[in-house]
Amino acid sequence: MKIVSKAVSLAMVTLIIFISISTTNINTYACLNLSSNNRNVVNAAVIFFRMDDPFTMKTAESLENIAKDNKNNIKFTFFDPKNNIAVQNEMLDSVVKSNYDLIILYLSNNKQDVVADVINRVKTKNKPLILMNIPTDVISNVYNLYNKIAFVTPDSKKAGVAEGKIIADLWNSNKMDIDKNRDNVLQYVLLQGPTNDPQVVDRSKYAISTINDSGIKTEQLIAINAGWYKDLAKDSIESLFLKYSDQIEAIISNNDAMAIGAIEALQKYGYNTGDKSRNIAVVGIDGLQEAIDLIDKGSMSGTVIQDSNVLAEVLYNVGMNLYNNLNPIENTNYQIENREIIIPYPYDVYTGKLNNQ
Structure with a gap:
């Protein structure tokens, strides 16, 4: 009887463990399924060539404010390569392989071979890409490498x-x-x-x-x-x-x-x-x-x-359009010149309180 009792007890313990493991697996699978199938927040990676530049810092702050106002739409993650080309390349490789839906990139080196290489690396993962401040002559030679790309630049x-x-x-x-x-x-x-x-x-x-x-x-x-x-x-x-x-x-x-x-x-x-x-x-x-x-x-x-807010709005609007497979300037009043989306800075001047009243 003791042997039978021990056998029954062992069977019950085994059954409980099996049920527990099975339930855990089902719950985990359900959570992952829910996350991947219903996620609508765009995960955007922002790689500026350096983050200690004052205007870049203002731009990052403006993007964060947009994310707060649109927390159900987008999240920005910032990377700082400290103006180091090798570090920037490593960061880009990591971002391309990771769970990012959109890449915003201000390259420290914008020569044609570098830009083309970056585009082709992002293209392998079919991720939307925004490139900032690329020379016009370079754009004319690389724009047709990928259909999920936008070039953004100010009218300097x-x-x-x-x-x-x-x-x-x-x-x-x-x-x-x-x-x-x-x-x-x-x-x-x-x-x-x-x-x-x-x-x-x-x-x-x-x-x-x-x-x-x-x-x-x-x-x-x-x-x-x-x-x-x-x-x-x-x-x-x-x-x-x-x-x-x-x-x-x-x-x-x-x-x-x-x-x-x-x-x-x-x-x-x-x-x-x-x-x-x-x-x-x-x-x-x-x-x-x-x-x-x-x-x-x-x-x-x-x-x-x-105005850093103007730049941030452009990056957000263009990025969301690319992510949703729309024309990059859909539902905006942005202008395209030489395949570049022009940041609509008003370029007001400030020369002092009395002069600007």
């Missing part, structure tokens, strides 16, 4: 024109303060971003041409590639100031971060601290709050505003 010509107009207006209204050597020529230093970024060429070219078109003669003392970095711009101006200090009448910067670095360098030598006789006109692009504060203090002359 307009940004350059707006920046040049700030300088032209300053010259026309305060020429005696700017033209320190009274030679009727604007001597300037140009702070540029990376030379492989199409924004850099247009911002620089059209800022200067706008000044010249206003009837103002210019002389470029030196152009510095500071790579969008505040600290690099600061160090460059510090080292060059002793050579050019009595010649510099303006510093024209491709972005606010470098302009802010330039101002910090100037202030080290007692310039741009409030004394009009020791002030050099400094202008930038982005509309960063720090730049606006410096303008209000009289340390910076002006900035061209790029």
